Amino acid sequence: xxxxxxxxxxxxxxxxxxxxxxxxxxxxxxxxxxxxxxxxxxxxxxxxxxxxxxxxxxxxxxxxxxxxxxxxxxxxxxxxxxxxxxxxxxxxxxxxxxxxxxxxxxxxxxxxxxxxxxxxxxxxxxxxxxxxxxxxxxxxxxxxxxxxxxxxxxxxxxxxxxxxxxxxxxxxxxxxxxxxxxxxxxxxxxxxxxxxxxxxxxxxxxxxxxxxxxxxxxxxxxxxxxxxxxxxxxxxxxxxxxxxxxxxxxxxxxxxxxxxxxxxxxxxxxxxxxxxxxxxxxxxxxxxxxxxxxxxxxxxxxxxxxxxxxxxxxxxxxxxxxxxxxxxxxxxxxxxxxxxxxxxxxxxxxxxxxxxxxxxxxxxxxxxxxxxxxxxxxxxxxxxxxxxxxxxxxxxxxxxxxxxxxxxxxxxxxxxxxxxxxxxxxxxxxxxxxxxxxxxxxxxxxxxxxxxxxxxxxxxxxxxxxxxxxxxxxxxxxxxxxxxxxxxxxxx
Numbered sequence: 001x002x003x004x005x006x007x008x009x010x011x012x013x014x015x016x017x018x019x020x021x022x023x024x025x026x027x028x029x030x031x032x033x034x035x036x037x038x039x040x041x042x043x044x045x046x047x048x049x050x051x052x053x054x055x056x057x058x059x060x061x062x063x064x065x066x067x068x069x070x071x072x073x074x075x076x077x078x079x080x081x082x083x084x085x086x087x088x089x090x091x092x093x094x095x096x097x098x099x100x101x102x103x104x105x106x107x108x109x110x111x112x113x114x115x116x117x118x119x120x121x122x123x124x125x126x127x128x129x130x131x132x133x134x135x136x137x138x139x140x141x142x143x144x145x146x147x148x149x150x151x152x153x154x155x156x157x158x159x160x161x162x163x164x165x166x167x168x169x170x171x172x173x174x175x176x177x178x179x180x181x182x183x184x185x186x187x188x189x190x191x192x193x194x195x196x197x198x199x200x201x202x203x204x205x206x207x208x209x210x211x212x213x214x215x216x217x218x219x220x221x222x223x224x225x226x227x228x229x230x231x232x233x234x235x236x237x238x239x240x241x242x243x244x245x246x247x248x249x250x251x252x253x254x255x256x257x258x259x260x261x262x263x264x265x266x267x268x269x270x271x272x273x274x275x276x277x278x279x280x281x282x283x284x285x286x287x288x289x290x291x292x293x294x295x296x297x298x299x300x301x302x303x304x305x306x307x308x309x310x311x312x313x314x315x316x317x318x319x320x321x322x323x324x325x326x327x328x329x330x331x332x333x334x335x336x337x338x339x340x341x342x343x344x345x346x347x348x349x350x351x352x353x354x355x356x357x358x359x360x361x362x363x364x365x366x367x368x369x370x371x372x373x374x375x376x377x378x379x380x381x382x383x384x385x386x387x388x389x390x391x392x393x394x395x396x397x398x399x400x401x402x403x404x405x406x407x408x409x410x411x412x413x414x415x416x417x418x419x420x421x422x423x424x425x426x427x428x429x430x431x432x433x434x435x436x437x438x439x440x441x442x443x444x445x446x447x448x449x450x451x452x453x454x455x456x457x458x459x460x461x462x463x464x465x466x467x468x469x470x471x472x473x474x475x476x477x478x479x480x481x482x483x484x485x486x487x488x489x490x491x492x
Contacts, residue, residue: 001032001087005041005207006190008048009200015040020180020209025093025327026317026364034183037208039216042175045204046222049146049173052201059143059171063120070114070168072196077107077157080192084185088156089318091182093326093365094281096318102158105447109161109463112447116468117169134482141472143171144248145224148217150238151186152230153179153329154284160186162451162462163227164203170471175204175223177214181330183207210234221245227470228252229286232456239459250460250470252286252452254385255413258406259289259442260396260428262419263298269440270418271305274391277416277442279313279369282328283389286457287414289442291382292393293402299395303373306393307353310369315358327365328388334365337388341370344381349392350374377408385411399424403431412454416442435461 001022004011018036023029037045053059058066077084085099092099120141128137149163160176167174178186190205206213218226218241225248228238235251242249259277261270277289294302318326328334341355354368370390375382382392396402406415415432418440419425429437435453438444445451445463452461460470480486 001034001184002187002190003033003035005035005037005045006187006194006203006205007041007045008052008204009194011190012044014038014208015044022091022183023330024090025329026319028331028363028365031090032184034180034187034207037177037206037213039212041206041208042177042213042216042220045175045206046146046148046217046220048201048204049175050222052199053143053146053173056173056199056201058168058173058199058202061171063117063169066169066171067114067118069196069198070110070117070165073192073198074107074110074114076192076195077103077110080188081107084157084188086319087184087188088182089326091184092153092156092329094318095323095326098281099318102155106158106161109158109447110165113165113169113468116166116465128476134480134484135478136481137476137478140475140477142475144471144473145172146222147172147174147225147227147471148177148220148223149174150177150214150217150226150228150230151179153182154281154286156182157185157189159229160189162229162467164189166462166467167227167471168198168202170468172225172471173202175206175217177206177208177217180207180209215241218242219244223247225249225471227462235458250452250462251458252460252462253413253456253458254411255286255288255453255457256291256383256385256409256411257287257289257414257416257434258291258293258409258432259416260402260406260418261292261294261298261302262417262421262424263295264420265298265418266420267298267302267305270302271309273416273418273440273442274306275309275313275369278391279310279325279389280443282326282367283391284329284333284387285443287436287443288387289414289416290386290391291406292391293396293405294393295402296395296397299393303352303371303393307371310353310371313369315361315366315368317364325369325389328367329365331365333387334367337367337386337390340381340384340386340388341372341390344372344375344379344392347379347381348374348376349379349381352393354389377405383409399428403428407431407433410456413457414438414453
């Protein structure tokens with residue numbers, strides 16, 4: 001476990017020498033004291049990234065050369081897969097198989113963007129046809145510059161890769177600020193890129209508290225672009241800070257995603273996807289389908305099955321065999337989720353299953369998988385993101401009502417629909433006001449496809465070629481090709 005920050009290719013102590021506690025959410029034990037970076041460290045990191053961008057080799061390499069480094073990063077991640085996964089479990093609490101899955105996806109993300117980096121060599125410029133034959137025009141894409149990335153705690157290393165990999169592929173340099181709740185694997189990324197041969201200053205990693213490190217990063221005038229994943233209130237603050245310098249901003253924020261289940265659906269498949277959509281990663285997923293809308297005729301049977309199956313989920317330490325639901329990430333998150341359940345109950349909702357601490361687990365931030373019903377559409381738990389293993393279930397009469405209820409939200413990150421009638425499912429999918437839509441499933445995410453939302457769920461898209469575009473500027477060059485004078489004025 002790293003005790004120093006990674007700045008300009010070196011491991012350095014924080015300017016003020018501070019540390020903060022890293023807690024294992026399953027045992028509540030302090031497992032590490034991580035380096036607490038502050039504004040001075042952010043400034044040092046930004047200056048290193050600026051020097052590396054303005055004068056270093058990385059932006060001037062070919063795409064093939066950058067791809068070789070990115071592929072080596074992916075190889076090292078896979079070589080250390082089990083070790084990194086165990087760190088994620090200790091830091092975040094998720095079950096080990098899910099953590100292994102995340103690390104494999106992280107390596108895949110670096111490999112994917114290595115491929116896109118190499119493709120950039122094949123088409124360095126695009127010729128633009130013009131109506132005026134005396135001119136020629138071409139377009140090139142260039143790295144945006146120095147990027148700042150602020151990542152959340154629910155997928156620590158994977159979320160880092162979603163920003164670091166495309167930024168490096170584009171030729172940018174970066175300062176990465178991980179969540180103070182889960183800094184361990186982000187710091188290990190420093191050792192990995194060092195081993196892979198990434199030039200000094202291209203990736204700098206500063207751990208620390210949000211106000212001490214995250215805010216100075218978002219406000220720093222040396223940053224050309226900010227990429228953030230997290231809550232709507234924090235995203236709004238980052239957007240306001242970026243506005244002062246007109247920084248390029250991409251934001252992936254919260255969600256309250258609907259899952260519409262029509263009566264012709266297979267009940268076993270529906271229940272499995274509902275549970276995966278909300279209980280995977282303890283419900284700590286921005287795109288979690290936490291609002292389930294079930295057609296009236298299927299509602300009683302589906303609810304009964306959902307309650308029964310939720311009770312069978314094994315809860316425990318993420319390192320224990322068979323665990324499907326680990327602890328929430330922190331005491332603060334646990335208390336927030338419990339308070340949301342109690343508020344929903346106070347506003348008239350029924351807790352049909354779960355809602356409390358699992359029997360026998362008196363230590364750790366464990367919460368039973370929770371199913372809530374009978375809430376009004378203005379109930380807090382129906383409208384607001386809880387970010388925990390809490391699913392709200394309501395019935396609907398017809399397709400029109402299902403679409404209305406689904407879109408009646410300030411969020412628009414994701415949505416899902418299940419039906420054997422493919423034409424209806426496609427019709428409802430088109431009607432959703434959301435950036436990510438699943439048909440007959442919930443939550444599968446692929447590096448090749450765009451990720452991002454409508455409304456207050458964010459700005460911009462990550463992953464796929466859209467993620468690379470986040471870190472590129474478009475430059476037009478127009479040339480006057482004629483030997484004749486332009487003729488704007490007449491000489492005497």
